[in-house]
Amino acid sequence: xxxxxxxxxxxxxxxxxxxxxxxxxxxxxxxxxxxxxxxxxxxxxxxxxxxxxxxxxxxxxxxxxxxxxxxxxxxxxxxxxxxxxxxxxxxxxxxxxxxxxxxxxxxxxxxxxxxxxxxxxxxxxxxxxxxxxxxxxxxxxxxxxxxxxxxxxxxxxxxxxxxxxxxxxxxxxxxxxxxxxxxxxxxxxxxxxxxxxxxxxxxxxxxxxxxxxxxxxxxxxxxxxxxxxxxxxxxxxxxxxxxxxxxxxxxxxxxxxxxxxxxxxxxxxxxxxxxxxxxxxxxxxxxxxxxxxxxxxxxxxxxxxxxxxxxxxxxxxxxxxxxxxxxxxxxxxx
Amino acid sequence: xxxxxxxxxxxxxxxxxxxxxxxxxxxxxxxxxxxxxxxxxxxxxxxxxxxxxxxxxxxxxxxxxxxxxxxxxxxxxxxxxxxxxxxxxxxxxxxxxxxxxxxxxxxxxxxxxxxxxxxxxxxxxxxx
Numbered sequence: 001x002x003x004x005x006x007x008x009x010x011x012x013x014x015x016x017x018x019x020x021x022x023x024x025x026x027x028x029x030x031x032x033x034x035x036x037x038x039x040x041x042x043x044x045x046x047x048x049x050x051x052x053x054x055x056x057x058x059x060x061x062x063x064x065x066x067x068x069x070x071x072x073x074x075x076x077x078x079x080x081x082x083x084x085x086x087x088x089x090x091x092x093x094x095x096x097x098x099x100x101x102x103x104x105x106x107x108x109x110x111x112x113x114x115x116x117x118x119x120x121x122x123x124x125x126x127x128x129x130x131x132x133x134x135x136x137x138x139x140x141x142x143x144x145x146x147x148x149x150x151x152x153x154x155x156x157x158x159x160x161x162x163x164x165x166x167x168x169x170x171x172x173x174x175x176x177x178x179x180x181x182x183x184x185x186x187x188x189x190x191x192x193x194x195x196x197x198x199x200x201x202x203x204x205x206x207x208x209x210x211x212x213x214x215x216x217x218x219x220x221x222x223x224x225x226x227x228x229x230x231x232x233x234x235x236x237x238x239x240x241x242x243x244x245x246x247x248x249x250x251x252x253x254x255x256x257x258x259x260x261x262x263x264x265x266x267x268x269x270x271x272x273x274x275x276x277x278x279x280x281x282x283x284x285x286x287x288x289x290x291x292x293x294x295x296x297x298x299x300x301x302x303x304x305x306x307x308x309x310x311x312x313x314x315x316x317x318x319x320x321x322x323x324x325x326x327x328x329x330x331x332x333x334x
Numbered sequence: 335x336x337x338x339x340x341x342x343x344x345x346x347x348x349x350x351x352x353x354x355x356x357x358x359x360x361x362x363x364x365x366x367x368x369x370x371x372x373x374x375x376x377x378x379x380x381x382x383x384x385x386x387x388x389x390x391x392x393x394x395x396x397x398x399x400x401x402x403x404x405x406x407x408x409x410x411x412x413x414x415x416x417x418x419x420x421x422x423x424x425x426x427x428x429x430x431x432x433x434x435x436x437x438x439x440x441x442x443x444x445x446x447x448x449x450x451x452x453x454x455x456x457x458x459x460x461x462x
Contacts, residue, residue: 050362052358052361052362071361072358072361072362073361073362073363073365077362078362079358079359079362081355081358081359082355083353085353085355085356085358085359086356086359087356087359087360087373087374087377088378089377089378089380098363098365098373099363099364102363102364102369103364146359146363150363
């Protein structure tokens, strides 16, 4: 079991309120990702759930029981930190066994659990090494191993892949998703990387300045963002947002259109523009086109390669059924 | 006593260098405050503590000036004892040399064995 409920949970540091009262329910077995820009309070929220920070108001409920005053170790949660937080003077085996040792488990039971975790995480050959002798990915696996052996009600991940290089990050992302499917345990994952959020989550919680902007499945957030912030934050490259007369034509203050929902042509279209920088990814090409419709260049995604160069004149046509409309407060108009 | 401020300052710096996340991890793993200090904090601070102890021994050993000024010949520490071989009656080179070697030998041997810890301790936190 691993249902977590936050009821009117708030956090202030002195007179600064970093998290205004918020409600959130995380269902058992869900993979929930907290995503938002730096300093939006996502890590603080995770630490409140973990018990590493005291709440200033409200209640944290884990599996129906009020855990607000329960110390971190007694909440039945395991946390994986950004810096791995391994004990540098202990071997991998001792690192993984540490929570079991603290729980007073017998040596034989400790060894068995460590071996099982090591097998799952491909760490069997490294059990006698110290963390300093491991690569970043292996260290992160040890940190996950230390969390697994506790058989927690929920795993808490605090930007666990931020210290890894791009290739390793993709690999570890898959490993964590795989682990979630295999263990079927609640996971709460904090990241500022919206690609991680989109690829891993069952449910994404988008935060800004401690406020939940939207909660939903990755595709819900992508297809129906509740406001301009979520629209701009979810999706890579981000959604084009156009204000002014072009938006007024659609009875909105702001209109949004994703790069893949704009057709690009050299002969005709709605908006005339000039090609600026092009980004060639092989499978796709992103063109940054300066148009009369918007002061900012619009990003357009074309499949495959297109023979368009810097300064070429093009015509852009947004697909009307994929146009997002927002009011003067930035809220979505249906 | 004279070295106490530098000991406090050095130990404070070394303990402060230990990342808070590691202690939080220990807390999440179920360690009590006592276990946190015993199994995580102290082992991680050993290089710092070793270099502080060694530096303190060296400083104490070198406090010849104070011992010469403040102690009587009956309670003379080693440094004052060595200095006593240079007296108005003459310089006793053999005894002076023997006493000097005896004086530096323990520090030299200790320093030799703990040099790895000492260097690591002195540069602890200087680089990532």
